[in-house]
Amino acid sequence: MRMFRTLRTAFRALRRNTLRAALTTLGIVIGIAAVIAMMEIGNGSSSAIRRTIESMGANILLIMPGQAASGGVSFGAGSIMTLTAADAEAVARDCPALGVVAPVVRVRTQVVYGHNNWVPMSIYGTTPDFLEVRDWTNLDEGGPFSEQDVRNASKVCLLGQTLVRELFAGESPVGKEVRVQSVSFKVVGVLSRKGANMMGQDQDDILLAPWTTIKYRVSGTSATTVNQSASSASSTVNSLNQLYPGAAGGLYPVPSTTQAADTPLPVRFANVDQLMAAANSQEEIPAAIEQMTDVLHERHRIKPGQPDDFIIRDMTEMTKALSSTTVLMTKLLLCVAMISLVVGGVGIMNIMLVSVTERTREIGLRMAVGARPRDILRQFLVEAVVLCLAGGTMGIGLGRASSLMVTAFLKWPTEASVPAIVAAVFVSAAVGMTFGFYPAWKASRLDPIEALRYE
Amino acid sequence: MELMKITDVYKTYDLGDIKVPVLKGVSLTIATGEMVALMGVSGSGKSTLMNILGCLDRPTSGSYWLDGQEVSALSIDKRALVRNAKIGFVFQSFNLLARTSALENVAMPLSYTAVDMSEREGRKRAAEMLKRMGLGDRMDHEPSQLSGGQQQRVAIARALVNHPPLLLADEPTGNLDSRTSQEVLQMFQQLNTAEGITVILVTHDPDVARHAKRVIHIKDGVIEADAAAAAVLAGAHAGGAQP
Numbered sequence: 268m269r270m271f272r273t274l275r276t277a278f279r280a281l282r283r284n285t286l287r288a289a290l291t292t293l294g295i296v297i298g299i300a301a302v303i304a305m306m307e308i309g310n311g312s313s314s315a316i317r318r319t320i321e322s323m324g325a326n327i328l329l330i331m332p333g334q335a336a337s338g339g340v341s342f343g344a345g346s347i348m349t350l351t352a353a354d355a356e357a358v359a360r361d362c363p364a365l366g367v368v369a370p371v372v373r374v375r376t377q378v379v380y381g382h383n384n385w386v387p388m389s390i391y392g393t394t395p396d397f398l399e400v401r402d403w404t405n406l407d408e409g410g411p412f413s414e415q416d417v418r419n420a421s422k423v424c425l426l427g428q429t430l431v432r433e434l435f436a437g438e439s440p441v442g443k444e445v446r447v448q449s450v451s452f453k454v455v456g457v458l459s460r461k462g463a464n465m466m467g468q469d470q471d472d473i474l475l476a477p478w479t480t481i482k483y484r485v486s487g488t489s490a491t492t493v494n495q496s497a498s499s500a501s502s503t504v505n506s507l508n509q510l511y512p513g514a515a516g517g518l519y520p521v522p523s524t525t526q527a528a529d530t531p532l533p534v535r536f537a538n539v540d541q542l543m544a545a546a547n548s549q550e551e552i553p554a555a556i557e558q559m560t561d562v563l564h565e566r567h568r569i570k571p572g573q574p575d576d577f578i579i580r581d582m583t584e585m586t587k588a589l590s591s592t593t594v595l596m597t598k599l600l601l602c603v604a605m606i607s608l609v610v611g612g613v614g615i616m617n618i619m620l621v622s623v624t625e626r627t628r629e630i631g632l633r634m635a636v637g638a639r640p641r642d643i644l645r646q647f648l649v650e651a652v653v654l655c656l657a658g659g660t661m662g663i664g665l666g667r668a669s670s671l672m673v674t675a676f677l678k679w680p681t682e683a684s685v686p687a688i689v690a691a692v693f694v695s696a697a698v699g700m701t702f703g704f705y706p707a708w709k710a711s712r713l714d715p716i717e718a719l720r721y722e
Numbered sequence: 723m724e725l726m727k728i729t730d731v732y733k734t735y736d737l738g739d740i741k742v743p744v745l746k747g748v749s750l751t752i753a754t755g756e757m758v759a760l761m762g763v764s765g766s767g768k769s770t771l772m773n774i775l776g777c778l779d780r781p782t783s784g785s786y787w788l789d790g791q792e793v794s795a796l797s798i799d800k801r802a803l804v805r806n807a808k809i810g811f812v813f814q815s816f817n818l819l820a821r822t823s824a825l826e827n828v829a830m831p832l833s834y835t836a837v838d839m840s841e842r843e844g845r846k847r848a849a850e851m852l853k854r855m856g857l858g859d860r861m862d863h864e865p866s867q868l869s870g871g872q873q874q875r876v877a878i879a880r881a882l883v884n885h886p887p888l889l890l891a892d893e894p895t896g897n898l899d900s901r902t903s904q905e906v907l908q909m910f911q912q913l914n915t916a917e918g919i920t921v922i923l924v925t926h927d928p929d930v931a932r933h934a935k936r937v938i939h940i941k942d943g944v945i946e947a948d949a950a951a952a953a954v955l956a957g958a959h960a961g962g963a964q965p
Contacts, residue, residue, distance in 0.1 A: 636830065
């Protein structure tokens with residue numbers, strides 16, 4: 268009730284000099300408008316940049332099989348075969364923070380079309396989800412292979428732009444057949460151009476096929492586990508072969524020639540070289556890592572305290588580097604906007620001081636008829652806060668309008684930010700309090716006798 | 723019944739090195755329903771005494787009882803409440819709020835009243851006061867649209883809006899011509915006789931003082947004369963005549 272009355276008194280006092288009140292608030296209007304516009308532009312560009320980063324694969328997680336070690340010698344990542352396509356499915360099913368998961372089988376070999384040949388950087392055997400993980404779902408031509416193709420180990424593939432350039436020289440590759448190590452693959456689609464990645468590797472130098480096809484028809488074994496010494500063991504003598512684990516040699520009894528001819532090996536290793544997963548967003552990467560670790564611990568029966576048989580990697584550094592730039596820019600702009608707010612606040616203080624001097628007699632009179640110093644303090648403080656809040660409200664409108672105009676004319680991305688608006692209201696009230704306090708305090712300390720006599 | 727009683731009041735202004743005594747032991751009693759003129763030339767201590775009587779200032783020493791309450795030792799906030807509830811001020815220069823309607827000017831002191839009053843009730847009371855001052859048709863006028871006499875009547879209405887027992891008028895006719903001065907002074911007399919409000923007129927003008935029943939003459943910080951109006955004024959005239 269009393270507050271309401273004070274508010275009305277403040278409005279009445281401000282109405283007595285509308286033009287001055289309006290001009291005084293201009294500083295706050297501009298300051299708040301600048302803050303709002305900066306926040307919206309900053310938010311817009313940082314989410315645009317975030318989208319770009321995500322398309323570059325910043326929220327991708329790599330799950331590699333762990334390292335085998337023997338006698339203190341480590342054999343490098345992938346030297347034990349623990350990850351399977353079933354792991355990929357389980358991880359995709361049980362980790363809410365993960366969007367999609369794709370198993371990857373790698374080989375490195377020659378691709379032939381007609382009389383052209385090329386050894387692409389990567390030949391990946393995977394599932395259609397891979398395209399989603401890498402944000403590569405827009406194909407230039409044709410379509411992706413299907414889950415059905417994966418189950419059937421169909422001989423179909425997708426080609427990257429570099430491969431198309433090297434092998435097809437202007438022809439459309441879709442529907443043609445390329446040979447990968449004497450296995451012939453039908454090209455069903457062409458990937459869009461991605462260019463080099465952060466490390467300068469050509470990402471378009473790639474062939475994608477169902478992982479089953481690559482694993483069982485092309486490589487026969489996991490690429491990284493092709494131990495050069497083991498593969499050469501059949502033709503040359505390698506005495507070290509007994510010391511280091513080779514391919515399947517140590518695990519199963521070597522069948523006799525007759526046995527091998529009579530019974531084709533029924534065991535099919537379903538291990539893959541790595542899993543590639545995409546977290547739903549950058550923020551969920553830590554949660555995704557945790558959930559994946561739990562799921563894999565359970566599936567691989569790793570007890571607490573035992574070493575993991577897998578390694579999870581994320582692109583933290585890349586994400587940090589890129590997002591810190593936008594955060595820095597937004598903060599910088601915000602600082603500039605804050606300075607204009609402070610300038611606006613000083614303007615308010617200035618005018619309130621003038622107003623106190625001008626209304627000395629009014630203050631004296633109010634004190635004579637019974638206003639306590641705190642009543643006077645409150646009255647002037649409320650006046651300053653009302654001025655600033657009015658300025659803040661107009662500033663929010665102006666800021667929204669200008670960020671909309673920036674989007675309309677400059678095509679910059681902007682994003683409305685509710686926290687910024689809420690903050691603007693509080694900041695303008697705080698500016699009113701801060702800069703209105705000194706004049707109000709000065710007014711409340713006036714001596715009524717002096718004030719009444721003031722000319 | 724006595725409304726106010728000051729005993730042995732001293733007021734000394736401390737200007738750093740020198741101390742300037744302005745009131746030097748003033749004792750005074752004013753009963754409810756009196757109409758008193760406080761006279762004195764400038765520099766006599768008349769304004770200082772008025773400020774103390776109006777609870778705007780505190781005496782350096784001495785006691786001041788107003789309406790059964792010792793007010794000389796009260797804090798700033800408490801004195802503000804006393805001023806609001808018990809004293810109505812009328813000033814020489816009216817001191818109305820510019821660009822504010824007469825009605826709102828009159829209602830202004832109510833917003834500082836300790837007992838909360840609804841907005842509508844306050845306006846009703848202010849309107850009543852203005853009607854009593856004969857300004858019922860000018861309630862929405864701003865001070866700049868009113869004549870001097872009307873402005874002073876708005877100021878009187880403002881002083882009375884809280885029904886104070888004491889009305890303190892500081893040179894209320896100083897800015898008015900003689901005809902409106904008469905009107906305003908008659909209004910004070912009427913308030914005094916009809917409503918029993920105690921009126922203190924602070925003035926240097928014997929013609930104004932003549933409207934009071936009792937005249938207190940201050941000179942050099944002490945009460946020089948305190949008697950019925952006619953006697954003091956005659957004495958003053960006589961004193962003025964003789965070098």
